Amino acid sequence: MSLPILMTVDDDPAVSRSVARDLRRRYGQDYRVVRAASGADALDALREIKLRGDAVAAILADYRMPQMDGISFLEQAMDLFPAARRALLTAYADTDAAIQAINVVDVDHYLLKPWDPPEEKLYPVVDALVDAWRAAGDRSVGETKVIGHRWSSPSFKVRDFLARNSVPYRWYSVDEPEACRLLDAAECAAEDIPVLITPDGTVLRKPGGEQIADAVGLSTRPASEFYDLIVVGGGPAGLGAAVYGASEGLRTVLVERRATGGQAGQSSRIENYLGFPDGVSGAQLTDRARRQAQKFGAEVLTTRDVTGLEARGSARVVKFGDGSEIAAHAVVLSTGVSYRALEAEGVAGLTGRGVFYGSASTEAPDCADEHVYIVGGANSAGQAAVFFSRHAKEVSILVRGPSLQASMSHYLIEQIEAIGNIHVRTRTTVERAHGTDHLEELTLSDRERGLTETVPTGHLFVFIGAAPRTEWLGDEVLRDEHGFVRTGPDLVVEGRRPPGWDLDRDPLHLESSIPGVFVAGDVRAQSVKRVASAVGEGAMAVTLVHRYLEAR
Incomplete structure (x- = not known):
């Protein structure tokens, strides 16, 4: 098999020779360096590479090139080699454009010219690019x-x-x-x-x-029977705990029942997350966090259904649905929440056939020239409406309450008001879904006008309420009346610690009623339902794990 490729694209011959020379000096034994003089030439070369079945590990493109700038080129290159890591070569005056490229086009890094000495300014960046490429694997070669x-x-x-x-x-x-x-x-x-x-x-x-x-090629089986830390749930809180746990030297495994990212991973655009002024998709954020956790050595297991949690002496044991189990010194529960089922006639039978829970982005191409309906008034519903407005003819948001003000962020409300094909229908509920093989119509009840109408549609996306995934936990883990896990001060009532608590201290802030089992993110009682706070709680949980381990 031929060597994977490092590609450089620059219309300045001197710069092109310089970067190719520096790359060959460091990476020539393991990678083939290919250079192109323009974005168009580079795209032609990438197409030939694709037909040969060769792999592209990283692409470095100059920002200022005639006919096609570096950002436009990298955006098209992603279609051919989505797994290749990407960096933008730029002058100091174009730093703002480079930062925009990181947020909008998912460029991994930018490099300021000149990069002398390369040992300090070029090679660390390229090392990070090829390490990330190796960790993810170039799946684009196969199909x-x-x-x-x-x-x-x-x-x-x-x-x-x-x-x-x-x-x-x-x-x-x-x-x-x-x-x-x-x-x-x-x-x-x-x-x-x-x-x-x-x-x-x-x-x-x-x-x-x-x-x-x-x-x-996704990991499904643990490499060990015992770890320092088991993280159950791969949403933002779980990914945050995995990154910080592994980066601080804990043998960490993250267990996810379906796919990392949770509800946030399905978001088409998160615009109020710190550090991304132009927003970031949930998929991009999830992919970066997963790669970051694996870079630090965390294992990530998918399709593992956790069915039980048990304390055995100093060990905390997590049981799987197939009867197997793993153990650790500590556990972080970050199982998140799931959307509640829409209780309307006909909905259950059409789920997955026109009725979808969450933002099913795979359906977007089929929404062209259609009227799409979205049920819910929180941020996830608003983000989905903005996303589907780019594909559908019309989007209607159905809200049970009098407005969006109480449940949706102000910036998102302003966006929705500015998009002409999004309509908000307040005090409106779905009474029935109609269809044989797939959704064909909805019966809506408009309580404000006292009217019931039937509307044609093939797509209904549901974002109502949140139910915690805690049914698998035993009675030893105390929860509130809604199923959210109680932690820290909420467990101490009138000076009394929770039943069975055998330590001479109160539970730590994110600690559950089982010592050494911590809770982070939406599944925790009284938590703030935001991506940033979930990530923060995941990181904080690891700090408390260290405190727990040191005090044992």
């Missing part, structure tokens, strides 16, 4: 294929699982000629759908999450 029915809940689940785990795939509707050819080659019948075909030709019929994860 996972999914064949299914357009309006099929199992087919949607396969597509959604791959998308949320950042696994590139190509979708084929069962009625396409190429889909028929693939099914014939795989010797599959209609009853086998959905069918997943991996790049090496492995065929999965009606696959479940663990089968898919194993087939596409």
Whole structure:
């Protein structure tokens, strides 16, 4: 197999030779350095590389180039090699443009010219790029294929699982000629759908999450039986705990039942997260956090359903649905919350077939020229409305209350008011969903006008309420009346510590009623339901884990 490629793109011949020389000096034994004089030439070269099946590890592009600047080039290069890491070469005067590229185009780094000495200013950046590329793997060389029915809940689940785990795939509707050819080659019948075909030709019929994860290279099995820290749940709080735990030397494993990112990972754009003035998608933020955790040595396990938690002496044991278990000195619970089910006639039977919970971004291309309905008044609903407004003809937000003011951030309300094809309908609820194979109509009740109407639509996205995922915890873990886990001062009532508490101290701030089991993020009672606070609690939980371990 040929060496992976480091590409440089610069229209200044002297600069191009200089950066290529410095790269060959440090990386020439392990990488092939390819240089291009313009964005157009570089794209032609990337297309040839793609056809040969070679891998591109990193691309360094100059910002100021004629015809096509570095940002435009990198944006197109991402379509060919999404796993390649990207850096922008820029002068000091263009620093603002470089920062914008990091936020908008997901550029990984920017380098100021000149970069002398390269040992201090060039190589550390390129080291980070190639390390991140190695950790993620270049999945773009192969292609996972999914064949299914357009309006099929199992087919949607396969597509959604791959998308949320950042696994590139190509979708084929069962009625396409190429889909028929693939099914014939795989010797599959209609009853086998959905069918997943991996790049090496492995065929999965009606696959479940663990089968898919194993087939596409996601980790599902722990490397050890005992750790310093187990993090249960891979949302922002869990990822924060994994990053800080692993970076501080704790043997850390993060266990996620479906895909890292949680509800935040499904957000099309988070605009009030510190450090991203132009916003960042939940998928981008999740991908960066996951790579960061793995860079520090944390294991990340997907499709592992946690069914129990037990204290055995000084060990804290986490049990899985298949009967296996792992143990650690401490545990951080960050299982987040899930959207509540919409209690309206016909909704349950059409879930995954036009009715979706959360922002199902895989459905966006099919919303063109459609009227999309969104139920909910919190930030997640508003972010979804803004996202789908770019694809759909119209978007209606259905809100039970009198306005969005009480539940949605002000900046998001202003955005929605400025978008012409988004309409907010207050005091309106869904009474019934109609359809045979898929959603076709909704019956809406407008309490403000005292009217009931039936409207045509093929897409309903639901963002109502939040239910904590704590049903698997035993009675030893105290929760409030809504199922959220109580921690710290909330466990001490009239000076009395929780039942069974055997330590000569009160529970630490994020500690549950089991010593050494900490709670972070939305699943914690009285927590602030924001991404930034969840990440902060994940980091804080690790600090308290250290305090717990030192005091034992």
